[in-house]
Amino acid sequence: MAASSREGKDLATHQRARGWLTGVSDALVSVFFPAGCRICDRLLTGASRVPICGDCLSSFVPAPGITCEICGRPAPRPEQAQLCPACVDKTYAFDRARSFAVYEGALVDAILLLKFEQIRPLGSWFAERLAEIVRREGNAMAADVVVPVPLHRQRERERGYNQAALLSRPLAKRLHLPHKAVLLMRTRARPDKRILTLEERWESVRGAFATRPGSQVDNLRVLLVDDVLTTGATLDACARALRDAGAKSVLGLAVARAVRNPMPNSSEW
Numbered sequence: 001m002a003a004s005s006r007e008g009k010d011l012a013t014h015q016r017a018r019g020w021l022t023g024v025s026d027a028l029v030s031v032f033f034p035a036g037c038r039i040c041d042r043l044l045t046g047a048s049r050v051p052i053c054g055d056c057l058s059s060f061v062p063a064p065g066i067t068c069e070i071c072g073r074p075a076p077r078p079e080q081a082q083l084c085p086a087c088v089d090k091t092y093a094f095d096r097a098r099s100f101a102v103y104e105g106a107l108v109d110a111i112l113l114l115k116f117e118q119i120r121p122l123g124s125w126f127a128e129r130l131a132e133i134v135r136r137e138g139n140a141m142a143a144d145v146v147v148p149v150p151l152h153r154q155r156e157r158e159r160g161y162n163q164a165a166l167l168s169r170p171l172a173k174r175l176h177l178p179h180k181a182v183l184l185m186r187t188r189a190r191p192d193k194r195i196l197t198l199e200e201r202w203e204s205v206r207g208a209f210a211t212r213p214g215s216q217v218d219n220l221r222v223l224l225v226d227d228v229l230t231t232g233a234t235l236d237a238c239a240r241a242l243r244d245a246g247a248k249s250v251l252g253l254a255v256a257r258a259v260r261n262p263m264p265n266s267s268e269w
């Protein structure tokens, strides 16, 4: 057996073992497998299945309270904030977007753990934070169905899961709403090359999503869920596909908001 394929097999065995462990009660795991916080390495003492310590979890910086009403972009001068220039120009096809915290510090590591290690308890922890936002926003974020931003099926096959669904599924459960993981699909893969400019980012997702034939979205309010919200281009492209299929409204919800993100049509704000 070649070294690389043996390593692959070892990794698969290791992952299976981890998967099994998550099914065992928390107490047993913490007694037999004392573990460190996956971000700062401090010993985990609680019985939580989230492999991140309380200090790291509480270090996440909440998304600013005063933002653009539509896209949730933080306002530089809170006393003036209503709509940002992009939203005054009606740039986005979604009705409203909100996020839990700022994409920086420990949250960047936490998102990577979710994305590449499929840590479901962390997905559930984030889902509770997202559910709190939906409850707080009341009617403005009221939805009929919860949908994850999809990966291209080839990417999902490689990874084995869609990290956005690790958030949207437990969120739907908390909100007592149906979860539709296959309602939306990504029809064009993300280009391999690193996307550098803002225009390339928008171009790479324009028309890259479609609703699955036969899926019912007519007159529904769709809550779209993703891990990170950067330019809003992905959310916008998904929202356009859903609108074309008859969705009544599209709301976006992300765990993290990249704050220092460029605007589609303004250098201000």
Ligand SMILES: [Zn+2]
Pocket: 037, 038, 039, 040, 041, 042, 052, 053, 054, 055, 056, 057
């Ligand atoms: Zn920690």
Ligand SMILES: [Zn+2]
Pocket: 068, 069, 070, 071, 072, 073, 083, 084, 085, 086, 087, 088
């Ligand atoms: Zn805005």
